[in-house]
Structure formats: structure tokens, C-alpha cells
Amino acid sequence: MGITERKKRDKEDLKQRILDAAKLLFTKYGYESTSIRKIAKVIEFSPTTIYLYYRDKNDILYALHREGFKMLGTSFHDLGKIEDPFERLKKMGWTYLQFALDHSDFYELMFIMKEPLQWLDEDECSSDKWQEGINAFEPLHKTIIDCQKKGYFEDQDPKLFSLFVWSTVHGLCSLSLHGHFEQVVKGNKLDIHPDKILEDSFENFLNLIDKLK
């Protein structure tokens, strides 16, 4: 039954092409100007065809959301080689930061926008619900535990400490991406260069947790 196989492959193909088009528009022009109709124009199909492959717009958004986590996941994967867990933790932070800056649209989708996770709640099929947790949080959690094995942060609860590190770095990224740091520096006349705040703040954070070792 090669033909039905090929048909299924073709169907999957179009589903992927829709996603690629969405990704293209999304990374090029941002979320706001990525509409179903524009995606349809890129793949040269009618807008309604898209609804044969994705339930609604948030379904596409969530698919991109997963792509983002795959990207971040592979970035994190390479860090596994680093033996020293504290060194790994630091590099992990920089990687996260760089990801937020290099792929700010994806970062927005993955950690700032409400829609993708809301969609997940509405979806019954929950088999891949843990994707996010597994891909992004587990490496951090593991690294913290490795740190504790080496005698660092021994008095800390590993889960809460992981959440703390994540929260701080996410806080830095999201406030920076949305121009809050710039505004505060301007408003309070702080003598920090706007372009350097994120870097400086992160460096400062690393020095800070170094003291907690």
C-alpha cells in the first residue's frame, strides 16, 4: 500500500509547509502580522485549507512553541559535556540569555505569551504536555543537583533553587526585551549603558550565586 503511505506523507508535508510558512512570517515580521491568510498566501493555498491541518491559530502557535523548545533543548544538550557543574550552570545561563536575544520572537512565544500554554490546557491529548518541562527545566535541575554533589548550595532545596535561577534569568530577559531596563535607566538617570544592562546584570547575578557556593 505505497500509495496511501505517500498520501499520508504528502499530508504531513503540507502540514510541515504550513508550519514553515508560519515560522518564516513569524520570525520575519513578528507575531502580530502572522495571520492565517498571510500563511495561506505563502504556501499558495486558500486560508481554509489550513484548518484541515491545524485546529486553530493557537494550534500553529503551539507547534512553533514546541519548535522553540526543541531549539533551546539542542542548545542545552551540548552543555552536557561540561564536567564542572558550576561552570555548566554559568554557561547554561549565557546560552539561555543568548537564545532570548537571538530568537526573541521564539522566546516571547515560549516564555512570555499566554496563548500557547492556554491552548495546551484546552487540549485533551496530553501525551506531550511535559515537553517543556523535560527539555528546558530538567537540565537546569540536574545541573543544580550536580552542583550540590560537589558541595555547592548544599543548604538549598534543589527544586526551589532551580526555580529561583530560572526566574531571575527569565526576569532579566523579559524586562530587558520589553524595554523596561532602558526606561528605568533613563528615568532614574542610572549610569549604565542601556545596551549593557542585561549583560552587566547577568554577570552580577553570576557573581552573586558564586558567593552562595
Place this chain on the structure above:
Amino acid sequence: MGITERKKRDKEDLKQRILDAAKLLFTKYGYESTSIRKIAKVIEFSPTTIYLYYRDKNDILYALHREGFKMLGTSFHDLGKIEDPFERLKKMGWTYLQFALDHSDFYELMFIMKEPLQWLDEDECSSDKWQEGINAFEPLHKTIIDCQKKGYFEDQDPKLFSLFVWSTVHGLCSLSLHGHFEQVVKGNKLDIHPDKILEDSFENFLNLIDKLK
């Protein structure tokens, strides 16, 4: 010239009524379903009338944004009474957290959404550009400096340390509000109750900076 005065007052009145209607819809039904047309229906004017008082929708959004900062500002003001700066810092954190939970729509507008600050950039009149910085960051900055006067965090740069504290608490709030903590707890089977994560994490953070004293 009492008549022109009254007319001006009437005009200001309607401007305020538009804002009140926007606030009502906004807090009751969220950002998504707060449209110009719905605001118009509430104040019983035609949609286009609103454009005589506000430049565009983001203008209204930014007005609400300012209202939010006024609210948070007054919450912070009462904390000034607390003598011990470290105690004040802790209370300030709780106040911020409570604000994010109690007025999550406003929190979204003030610290998560891009639009209001983007609008600010486009606006020429920059006289009240510092509102945010002055109302929300300055009390924190001052408290940190007060802490240092008492001998706490002496080796820290007060500005970077303030940004660190803000980032962490904002990170906690924004990740929690958007359901990321819930997702991570589910996915990684952490034995923390979803409703308690934010509180526990913040408590943990307070203990952590207590160690840095």
C-alpha cells in the same frame, strides 16, 4: 469665562469616562475583549468619538498603564513607614507579589505587555516618561541603599542589586501567572503544590538574600 471652563471640564470628564469604561471592561473581561467599540457602547457614544480624546487604542492602554503604576505607587508609599530597611525590602516584595496576583490584568499591562512602552517610544511628549521608573524602581533602589547603610549587601552595586531583586520577583510573578510553574511541576513531577509554588519560591528567595546580608 465660566462657560469655556465648564466645557473644558466636560471634555476632561468624557476623557475620564472613556478611561473608566476601558478599565471596567479590562479588569472584568481582560485585554483581549476590550475593544474600542465595546468601550463606546458602555459610555453610549459612537466608537469614533473615542478618537477625539485618545490618539489610538494604545493611548488608552498607556493611560491604564499609568493608572496601574499609580496603584502600585500608593501601595509602596505606605511601606515608607517601616524603619528597618531589610524588613521594608521583604514587605516590598510581598506587596509586589500581591499586586501581581490581585491585579493580574494591570500587572500584565505594566510589566509583561509590549504595547504600552512601545507607544511611549513613539510619543514625542516625553515629560512623564519617567513615571514608571520613579514610582516603582526608586523605592526599591532607596531601600537597597538604606540596607547598605545598615551594613547589608555592602559589597554589592546598589543599582545592579536592585535590578536583580526586581528581575527575580518579576520572573517569579510572570512565570507563575502564565502557568509555567504549574507545567514544570506537572512535567517533572516535583512534589510542590501548584498553588504554593509562587509563595514557596518567594519565601525561598527571601531566605536566600538573607544569607547575602
Place this chain on the structure above:
DNA sequence: TGGATATATTAACAGTGTTAAGTAGCTTTA
């Protein structure tokens, strides 16, 4: 060859922000 099935389309609904043009009603001027 005919009917079922899968796939794609057109047309439409109900909504969005926003603008151009037009209209009452009051105020000022000739």
C-alpha cells in the same frame, strides 16, 4: 461506470482598529 471519500475552495459571519466625510448645534462676527 457510479458512488463514496478526501481535499480544497468560495462565500460569508462577526468582529477588529481606524479614517474620511458629513451633520447637527452653538458662537461669533458682519
Place this chain on the structure above:
DNA sequence: TAAAGCTACTTAACACTGTTAATATATCCA
């Protein structure tokens, strides 16, 4: 007093948005 001007507001329209129902077309199997 009548005409002109100004202010506050409305109607109609444009160009979009996500989404659905109804319809057409092409392919497969009996």
C-alpha cells in the same frame, strides 16, 4: 438678525482578523 465658523459628534466605509458552512473537484474502490 442673518451668515459664517467652529465644535462635538455620527455615519459609512476601508482593510483587515479568525473561523465556519456550504460547495466543488478530484481520486479511489466496488
